[in-house]
Amino acid sequence: MKSVCTLFLLAAPIWAADFSGTVVDIMCRGKDLSSHTRECAVSCAKSGYALVTADGKFLKFDESGNARTLAALKKATREKDLKAKVIGNLDGDVLKVQSIELQ
Numbered sequence: 001m002k003s004v005c006t007l008f009l010l011a012a013p014i015w016a017a018d019f020s021g022t023v024v025d026i027m028c029r030g031k032d033l034s035s036h037t038r039e040c041a042v043s044c045a046k047s048g049y050a051l052v053t054a055d056g057k058f059l060k061f062d063e064s065g066n067a068r069t070l071a072a073l074k075k076a077t078r079e080k081d082l083k084a085k086v087i088g089n090l091d092g093d094v095l096k097v098q099s100i101e102l103q
Contacts, residue, residue: 021053065097
C-alpha cells in the first residue's frame with residue numbers, strides 16, 4: 001500500500017499560481033523599470049526575462065517562459081511600464097511560465 005500512495009503523490013498535479021509584476025530582460029536588472037522599454041526588452045532577449053514583483057522579488061523565467069515572453073512583447077503595443085500577469089510554478093528562484101499576459 002505504501003508504494004501506491006507514493007506513486008499517487010508523485011503523479012499528483014502541481015497547481016500553478018498567479019504572479020504579477022513588471023517584465024524585464026536580465027541585462028536590465030536593477031534599472032529603473034518605469035523607463036525600461038519594450039524595444040530594449042526585445043533586443044536583449046538572449047539574456048532571458050524575469051518578473052519583478054511589487055515587493056521587489058526577481059523571478060527569472062524558464063526557457064519556455066522566455067520564448068512566451070518574447071512572443072508577447074513582439075505583439076505588444078505598450079512601449080513602457082511592461083506590467084504582466086504570469087501563471088506558473090516557482091521552482092527556487094525560477095518561474096516556470098505556463099502563460100503570460102502583458103497588461
